[in-house]
Amino acid sequence: MKAKITVKLKDIVLDPQGNTILHSLKEMGYEEIIKVRQGKVFFVELEESDKARAENLLKEIAHKVLSNPVIETYEVEIIE
Amino acid sequence: MKFGVVVFPGSNCDYDTYHVLNNVMGVPTDFIWHKDTLLSDYDLIVLPGGFSYGDYLRSGAIARFSPVMNAVKEYSEKGGLVLGICNGFQVLLESGLLKGAMLRNKNLHFICKHVYIKVKNTNTPFTNALKEGQVLRIPIAHADGNYFASDKDLKGIKDNNQIVFQYSDKNGDINDNVNPNGSLLNIAGMVNEKGNVLGMMPHPERASEKILGSTDGRYIFESIINYLKNRR
Numbered sequence: 001m002k003a004k005i006t007v008k009l010k011d012i013v014l015d016p017q018g019n020t021i022l023h024s025l026k027e028m029g030y031e032e033i034i035k036v037r038q039g040k041v042f043f044v045e046l047e048e049s050d051k052a053r054a055e056n057l058l059k060e061i062a063h064k065v066l067s068n069p070v071i072e073t074y075e076v077e078i079i080e
Numbered sequence: 081m082k083f084g085v086v087v088f089p090g091s092n093c094d095y096d097t098y099h100v101l102n103n104v105m106g107v108p109t110d111f112i113w114h115k116d117t118l119l120s121d122y123d124l125i126v127l128p129g130g131f132s133y134g135d136y137l138r139s140g141a142i143a144r145f146s147p148v149m150n151a152v153k154e155y156s157e158k159g160g161l162v163l164g165i166c167n168g169f170q171v172l173l174e175s176g177l178l179k180g181a182m183l184r185n186k187n188l189h190f191i192c193k194h195v196y197i198k199v200k201n202t203n204t205p206f207t208n209a210l211k212e213g214q215v216l217r218i219p220i221a222h223a224d225g226n227y228f229a230s231d232k233d234l235k236g237i238k239d240n241n242q243i244v245f246q247y248s249d250k251n252g253d254i255n256d257n258v259n260p261n262g263s264l265l266n267i268a269g270m271v272n273e274k275g276n277v278l279g280m281m282p283h284p285e286r287a288s289e290k291i292l293g294s295t296d297g298r299y300i301f302e303s304i305i306n307y308l309k310n311r312r
Binding site: 012014017065066068 | 186
């Protein structure tokens with residue numbers, strides 16, 4: 001099974017990297033862009049055929065390791 | 081009295097810290113490998129600066145799961161003194177021994193320079209040789225030192241007087257202009273609720289010998305030694 005885990009900074013947390021990218025885009029003339037938040041994506045493969053069990057396992061590692069719950073949130077998506 | 085300095089793969093201030101503790105302060109000191117778990121012989125455990133596990137994932141995020149960190153957690157629960165410097169502070173935050181988290185510096189730079197920090201709390205094992213309001217000159221060297229905590233946690237930290245050091249100017253004025261990294265409340269160092277675990281971004285081991293331009297870092301090591309002597 002393959003999955004995608006997206007880790008994002010919480011909205012209340014300042015994102016200096018996202019802000020700098022936004023600023024650069026505006027400088028380049030992309031005036032339509034009004035917000036950029038930088039995050040991380042993990043592509044994970046696992047040996048598990050049961051979707052529910054896989055999801056639980058992925059949520060566990062997303063919570064415990066891949067994200068820091070103080071500043072980040074995560075989304076787990078099974079892709080195949 | 082015996083001190084221990086934890087060595088993670090990627091620690092790079094371990095020898096500096098060992099040198100200051102062992103040779104400058106004169107306290108017998110051991111290196112503790114990240115796979116070791118026997119800490120009961122030590123009166124202080126230091127998590128040194130560096131880039132443990134290459135800072136992969138997040139600073140301190142992988143180090144948190146090394147075998148030694150379970151032992152450090154138990155050690156601190158029993159009241160043992162733990163000092164996390166720079167990357168060590170990040171590891172303490174990731175492992176939940178201190179509340180909050182580090183974000184990338186506000187200006188995105190890796191900042192390596194001497195800064196001034198004001199002493200806010202002298203009632204800890206790490207700061208008893210200092211006076212409240214005293215200003216120290218100690219270098220920082222980090223990319224992720226922008227301290228963040230939820231409103232609720234920050235309130236608890238303030239109410240319990242857990243803020244120990246704040247970035248200031250040389251006269252002790254705390255404002256945005258002297259905040260190098262964007263930390264909430266200019267926080268440069270803090271203790272846990274019990275006061276036996278200190279995390280700080282500035283490097284006291286780089287400011288403990290005259291030849292290095294400042295000896296202000298020694299106050300912290302002297303405080304620890306005072307505290308341990310008086311406890312016996």
